[in-house]
Amino acid sequence: MLIANTPEPPYYAVIFSSIKTNKDEGYEEMAEFMVNLAKQQEGFLGIESARDEIGITVSYWKDFESIRNWKNQVDHQVAQKRGKKEWYKAYKVRIAKVERDYGF
Amino acid sequence: MLIANTPEPPYYAVIFSSIKTNKDEGYEEMAEFMVNLAKQQEGFLGIESARDEIGITVSYWKDFESIRNWKNQVDHQVAQKRGKKEWYKAYKVRIAKVERDYGF
Numbered sequence: 779m780l781i782a783n784t785p786e787p788p789y790y791a792v793i794f795s796s797i798k799t800n801k802d803e804g805y806e807e808m809a810e811f812m813v814n815l816a817k818q819q820e821g822f823l824g825i826e827s828a829r830d831e832i833g834i835t836v837s838y839w840k841d842f843e844s845i846r847n848w849k850n851q852v853d854h855q856v857a858q859k860r861g862k863k864e865w866y867k868a869y870k871v872r873i874a875k876v877e878r879d880y881g882f
Numbered sequence: 883m884l885i886a887n888t889p890e891p892p893y894y895a896v897i898f899s900s901i902k903t904n905k906d907e908g909y910e911e912m913a914e915f916m917v918n919l920a921k922q923q924e925g926f927l928g929i930e931s932a933r934d935e936i937g938i939t940v941s942y943w944k945d946f947e948s949i950r951n952w953k954n955q956v957d958h959q960v961a962q963k964r965g966k967k968e969w970y971k972a973y974k975v976r977i978a979k980v981e982r983d984y985g986f
Contacts, residue, residue: 780901780936781899781900781901781936781972781973781974784976787976791895791976793895793897795885795886795930796885797884826899826936826938827936827938828932828934828936828937828938829932829934830932830933830934831932832884832931832932833932834930834938834940836899836940862986868885868986869885869985870885870886870983871983872891872895872980872982872983873981873983874978874981875978875979875981876897876976876977876978877977878976879974879976880974880975881899881972881973881975882966882972882973
């Protein structure tokens with residue numbers, strides 16, 4: 779997993795911060811499935827993900843509509859429900875407009 | 883490190899994504915110093931951080947001015963220079979306005 783090669787701003791970010799339960803059954807497979815599915819969505823620009831005590835996944839999108847469509851995508855809905863029930867003790871989703879970026 | 887207890891949007895996020903070099907000397911101390919220093923800045927709202935292959939640190943701020951002040955803070959400038967020279971192979975900073983959030 780590398781730093782996402784996003785275009786010039788503005789674009790949009792979904793910051794998904796989560797604390798796992800101790801229950802891992804099915805989690806890795808679903809996480810991988812969701813990343814691959816996200817990549818196929820209209821407006822997807824990139825994704826970055828890291829986990830130690832907390833997990834942070836940031837996905838980047840062309841516009842709010844793409845984010846809304848992804849949130850409502852059928853398989854993703856199933857994953858969200860299972861995540862809430864089994865895998866996550868707590869999570870927070872933040873939807874943000876990236877206005878500037880820089881780096882090296 | 884828990885999920886940041888941020889207020890109602892809008893607020894601002896600095897998404898710092900990085901790939902480390904193999905050089906770790908002084909890194910942990912500086913990272914801890916920077917987190918503690920950030921917490922003392924005007925407009926600071928919270929911070930979340932995780933690292934495995936990639937590191938992602940998201941800090942949350944009241945407004946753009948707080949972010950600009952933090953970027954220019956003297957000790958932080960020193961850390962940024964050292965980071966670029968020693969600790970990071972690559973990084974990207976994205977400054978974003980959080981417009982919605984939800985979670986459980």
